[in-house]
Amino acid sequence: MIRAGVVGASGLAGGDLIRLITQHPDLELTFLGGSSHVGRRPAELHPGLRQDLGLTVEPVTEEVADRVDVLFLATPAPVSADLAALLADRVPAIVDLSGAFRIRTPELHDRWYPKVQRRPDLAERFVYGVPELLGDRLKDAALISLPGCYATALTLGLAPLTLGLGLDLGTVLVDGKSGSSGGGLQLRTSELHALRNGAIAPYSPTGHRHAAEASDFLAREGRGSIASLSMSAYGVSHVRGLLTSTYVFPAGPVDQRELHRAYLRFYKGHRFVRVRRHNETLIPVPDPQAVLGSNYCDVTVLHDPEADRIVVLAALDNLVKGAAGQAVQAANLRFGLPEESGLTMQPVMPA
Template identity: 65%
Template structure:
């Protein structure tokens, strides 16, 4: 058994981590850490987790966490993760961070998107970043892992076959992202209250998003010969879970939708959690976040728009709390400790949700 600690257990991603770890046959939930709810039973903050009635949230002591855990999952704000990773690293336990503290390599770009989040640049350089499907070989020996944000996961998976497979050079990509309210976490904001959120389509990041900077940096590092210029607008919608990333890749590409579909199917054939969908295969157009909620799947598709100047439209849908956070964290744990990547993550989507 691998002993797992979850810090930030009171939050939405923390609750999902506990839910998934509890059903994993090879993971033992050894520590639950927090700050605001120290001493409270887990069920008091996550009413659905009643199978762990005697589990309480504890104060975080780095020495205690290292003693009790083989791997520590940080579901904490970026500033907190930066401090905890420094205290926990290099002392036996693997650290997997779900925040944005270590996603961006460049210190200048990090400061642009995470102002006030100080970090040790040498420590940041040691983190392995990326979606598990794309860096699985590196995860087996990684002691410091930074997972992409939910949008970054969807965008990267939508574009990876074009960048790494077809190597479409000098691409200009415009991303239209729409996500549910759980993507903003639990901090109370007036705009997040039901009377304002219900039925809304809110352009909360119309001229840029930090997850786009992650994708740009990842592709620049991993495929320096394929230039990708990426711009993004993000909107909040009335759903609680789920997001859709619509990626418009501009250029007069000499291909058709059938060629694209074959390229995507070939690229993702070894990867259980990425499902290449036909836009017309079900009673609702695919991909759609509704068809992945509660699961670790990401549904993708790509189409060639001959009438639109030859652009490519690549779509990706996922549950932001599972594949965009807790599910892919457990997926990284599986790779790191030699388990089958799908272990403990085979739950089917809940439709309708």
């Protein structure tokens, strides 16, 4: 059994990490860390997780290195940055779910993470943890920086066009829609149910750091280029799951069938990305409710012949494929386990 620890155990991503690790056949939960809620049991912090795990939240020190093989950091970026610096050479594997080490271009990093001091030496040791695209590099990676939830959807949606077909995309526009769990459990008036329910909240109308992150990554890896990638993000009235709508204006002629086939081809063998036709089931897809609780990212690509634009839709559960599930998936690859180990749960729909 691989011994796993979770720091940030009281948050929503931390809760889903606990859920997934305790369901995992090859991982064993041996440590819960955090600076608040010290001494509390998981069941007190996560109403669904009631079994006694024999663990309480503890402060993180260097000694955690003796108790874990892999440490998941579900902490704010500045905390992750400090913990990574402390533990990078002591813990066999660290999977950081924050944005501390996602963006490599210095100006972009400073623009979107001004409170996280850059540590170039440490940063370049991190592998960007999107298993469908960089799976090979995750094998034996000691340090993994997990993409943001929106960035995961966005990148998985665009990669078949840029990395796959090698298209040069001009202006790319992303409209992201997510539920309230994306905001965590921070106390804010605008997140109270009375004000948040029924909302379409334009919370990041003119930019989102996950777009910068995706842009930075695709430029780094890319065959196809992207001239400009901008994003607006909205909170809508459900709890779990997000959808990215990516609008692309291709330079040359495009065919709906070819596009769909290219996506199928690109994700062949990658069970967690489901390339779907828009009308293949009871409801229009992709829709995050059809992936709820699972590690799937559903992707649909459509050509709009009238405006000659490509519409790429990608849906995922922001706490699973957008956080805890992808973290486990990356750890599976890191430790040579089957990629799907502990992640075979099907979506809970309707919910």
